[in-house]
Amino acid sequence: MSDVLEALINVGVLASAIRIATPLLLAALGEMVTERAGILNLGIEGTITVSAFGSFVVADKADSLWLGVLSGVGAGILLSLLMAVLVSSIKVEQVVAGLALNLFGIGMAFYLFRAFYPQTGGEMPRSDTFDYAEIPLLSDIPAVGEVVFSQHWLTYAAILSCPVLWWTLNRTQFGLELRSVGNNPAACDMRGINVTGMQYLALAFGGLMAGLAGAFLSVFLSGLFFVDVAAGRGWIALAIVIFGNWRIGRILAGALFFGYLDAYQLSLQARGVEVPHQLLLALPFVLTIAALVVNRRRSHEPLHLGVPYFRGER
Amino acid sequence: MNTDVPTTPGASSGSLLRRTGWRLERRLEVKPWHEVVTLVGAFIVGLAICSILIAASDKSVVDSYRALFDGAFGSRRAVYETLVQATPLIFTGLAAAFAFRARVWNIGGEGQFFAGAMGAFFVSDLWHAHLPRGVMVPVLFIAAAAAGALWASIAGLLKARYDTNEIITTVMLNFIILLILSYLLGDLWRSPDTFYFQTVTLPESAHLPLMIDGSRLHWGFGIAVAVAVVVHVVLRRTALGYEVRGVGINRTAGSYKGISVPRVTVLVMAISGALAGLAGAAEFSGIHHRLQLDISNNFGFVGIIIALIGRLHPAGVVVSAIAFGALVNGAVTMQIQTGIPAALVDVIQGLSLIFVLTGAVAVRYRLQRTRSDE
Numbered sequence: 001m002s003d004v005l006e007a008l009i010n011v012g013v014l015a016s017a018i019r020i021a022t023p024l025l026l027a028a029l030g031e032m033v034t035e036r037a038g039i040l041n042l043g044i045e046g047t048i049t050v051s052a053f054g055s056f057v058v059a060d061k062a063d064s065l066w067l068g069v070l071s072g073v074g075a076g077i078l079l080s081l082l083m084a085v086l087v088s089s090i091k092v093e094q095v096v097a098g099l100a101l102n103l104f105g106i107g108m109a110f111y112l113f114r115a116f117y118p119q120t121g122g123e124m125p126r127s128d129t130f131d132y133a134e135i136p137l138l139s140d141i142p143a144v145g146e147v148v149f150s151q152h153w154l155t156y157a158a159i160l161s162c163p164v165l166w167w168t169l170n171r172t173q174f175g176l177e178l179r180s181v182g183n184n185p186a187a188c189d190m191r192g193i194n195v196t197g198m199q200y201l202a203l204a205f206g207g208l209m210a211g212l213a214g215a216f217l218s219v220f221l222s223g224l225f226f227v228d229v230a231a232g233r234g235w236i237a238l239a240i241v242i243f244g245n246w247r248i249g250r251i252l253a254g255a256l257f258f259g260y261l262d263a264y265q266l267s268l269q270a271r272g273v274e275v276p277h278q279l280l281l282a283l284p285f286v287l288t289i290a291a292l293v294v295n296r297r298r299s300h301e302p303l304h305l306g307v308p309y310f311r312g313e314r
Numbered sequence: 315m316n317t318d319v320p321t322t323p324g325a326s327s328g329s330l331l332r333r334t335g336w337r338l339e340r341r342l343e344v345k346p347w348h349e350v351v352t353l354v355g356a357f358i359v360g361l362a363i364c365s366i367l368i369a370a371s372d373k374s375v376v377d378s379y380r381a382l383f384d385g386a387f388g389s390r391r392a393v394y395e396t397l398v399q400a401t402p403l404i405f406t407g408l409a410a411a412f413a414f415r416a417r418v419w420n421i422g423g424e425g426q427f428f429a430g431a432m433g434a435f436f437v438s439d440l441w442h443a444h445l446p447r448g449v450m451v452p453v454l455f456i457a458a459a460a461a462g463a464l465w466a467s468i469a470g471l472l473k474a475r476y477d478t479n480e481i482i483t484t485v486m487l488n489f490i491i492l493l494i495l496s497y498l499l500g501d502l503w504r505s506p507d508t509f510y511f512q513t514v515t516l517p518e519s520a521h522l523p524l525m526i527d528g529s530r531l532h533w534g535f536g537i538a539v540a541v542a543v544v545v546h547v548v549l550r551r552t553a554l555g556y557e558v559r560g561v562g563i564n565r566t567a568g569s570y571k572g573i574s575v576p577r578v579t580v581l582v583m584a585i586s587g588a589l590a591g592l593a594g595a596a597e598f599s600g601i602h603h604r605l606q607l608d609i610s611n612n613f614g615f616v617g618i619i620i621a622l623i624g625r626l627h628p629a630g631v632v633v634s635a636i637a638f639g640a641l642v643n644g645a646v647t648m649q650i651q652t653g654i655p656a657a658l659v660d661v662i663q664g665l666s667l668i669f670v671l672t673g674a675v676a677v678r679y680r681l682q683r684t685r686s687d688e
Binding site for chain 2: 040042082086090091092093095096097099100101102103104105106107108110111114115118227232235238239242276278279281282285286288289292293296301306
């Protein structure tokens with residue numbers, strides 16, 4: 001019992017909670033922006049997988065972690081632009097296009113992985129990984145230093161991107177236009193805002209963020225690629241956006257909370273404590289459904305989410 | 315400026331096109347052969363792109379596709395195995411098609427599949443020693459349908475009562491049921507004699523009989539085809555089918571016609587869940603005879619793709635499920651013979667779907683000479 005309580009505030013658990021939250025936060029922020037422009041992208045899981053592979057293979061073959069991150073992000077953007085062509089230009093049903101993207105992306109990543117690394121039966125190929133970026137002085141603070149200031153640089157970047165993103169969305173003309181596209185594309189079109197262009201941009205940004213999330217999984221955390229590398233994180237990101245009611249502060253809180261639950265159950269398992277850890281893992285999904293019901297009257301869901309916009313049709 | 319170029323409502327005309335003297339115009343009527351051409355075209359383009367992938371890895375394209383075909387249809391045995399692969403996909407495809415007809419976006423086929431398998435296992439585990447096979451098997455199928463329907467109804471009720479987005483709730487429910495199953499497999503249902511997360515293997519009284527002795531082809535395939543016929547009849551010939559299609563075409567008009575949209579939503583979700591649940595029963599009692607976490611090869615999600623490629627028509631679902639079953643089955647042979655990773659099949663499936671979707675939109679338009687050119 002004391003183990004169960006001690007793990008709640010264990011420094012190692014808190015630090016790994018932030019680590020686990022990083023890819024969730026990145027992908028969720030990207031998805032939130034995409035949804036704000038009216039596009040529901042269910043293809044994040046596939047995008048993360050493709051990016052994780054892109055990062056892994058380049059980091060390994062070109063022997064450069066930075067090139068790895070870059071190509072992972074590139075792959076994420078590319079896949080999202082494919083989504084943009086499908087849903088914004090051709091106006092295919094968004095749900096279906098997202099699912100197609102998942103199937104195609106995960107299949108493609110795994111096919112290429114096998115093409116580059118034929119199955120040998122030996123140990124899995126492994127790339128280098130980034131070292132933790134300990135911040136001088138701050139990382140020497142007891143407990144807090146280890147939890148907050150001894151993370152990867154991408155974790156700091158993800159957290160710092162929250163205020164930047166908030167400011168861009170809520171305090172700039174561009175952000176206003178982007179949000180308007182998700183709420184009332186017809187009015188935007190009349191005002192001369194390029195609806196399709198905005199949606200391309202939003203999707204590309206979503207791809208960039210999912211790409212970073214993928215890169216984080218392969219060249220920051222493990223140095224490995226496998227077909228289930230995303231392990232549902234794309235879907236959890238989707239859940240976090242809803243859980244956070246499309247608002248950045250709550251999305252950050254949601255990502256940290258979901259990361260914490262995961263870190264907590266992992267540490268309980270590692271200690272051999274007999275708890276139904278699956279039920280802890282199910283909590284985020286249950287809470288997301290609850291949030292949908294509870295928030296329905298003050299939902300920030302974009303009004304035109306998931307509905308293709310045709311000029312001249314209502 | 316271009317006052318002499320008339321723009322019809324809904325006609326999207328790219329300026330680039332227009333400069334060359336053509337424009338896109340909406341077709342008034344899409345004929346069935348247009349759709350067939352699109353489907354076949356999409357599949358061919360998908361295969362063509364994959365040929366490039368194969369050629370890039372220095373393998374013979376012809377040999378690879380021949381191995382794929384041989385693996386799928388090359389022998390009697392291969393055909394049976396293809397149908398085995400197609401069986402769960404027919405059920406999940408029908409599940410998706412039925413829901414999508416009413417424009418209810420049930421993305422939870424994967425979870426409902428597991429709910430069904432769990433329902434089937436639960437009653438089989440309870441009664442297999444007491445009931446003869448002839449009773450046990452129908453009972454476990456009914457339990458699976460009920461479990462699938464129940465699980466899907468959560469999303470249906472939330473949608474009807476609170477107008478929650480069913481896409482999101484069904485996706486969340488997929489994860490929840492898998493975690494519940496994982497919990498049960500580690501605890502209550504875990505087989506005492508194994509280290510793995512799996513249940514005991516149930517004896518023959520809970521096995522679905524084989525259609526062809528000496529193969530793996532079980533009666534699940536026969537049931538799947540029969541269910542497809544039933545779904546077709548329900549959609550075409552019953553009041554419920556009329557309501558489902560009515561709600562799908564226009565919600566508002568449907569409610570003026572006296573159709574209760576919330577009631578239809580719940581009903582559609584439940585029936586769709588039941589269909590996906592049957593897939594779970596067929597796989598459990600036809601193939602595995604026990605539960606474990608990897609009994610689904612993405613059947614729920616692939617079912618959605620199959621439904622769309624089958625144009626949401628039961629017959630189309632059966633045909634495209636068999637085609638997908640053939641791909642999955644043939645890919646194994648292809649991998650063994652040529653060393654091409656079986657993951658190529660996912661790429662072919664994904665690409666075909668992307669082109670089918672594109673084609674389905676494209677087919678609504680035609681190229682027309684603009685008047686300014688005459």
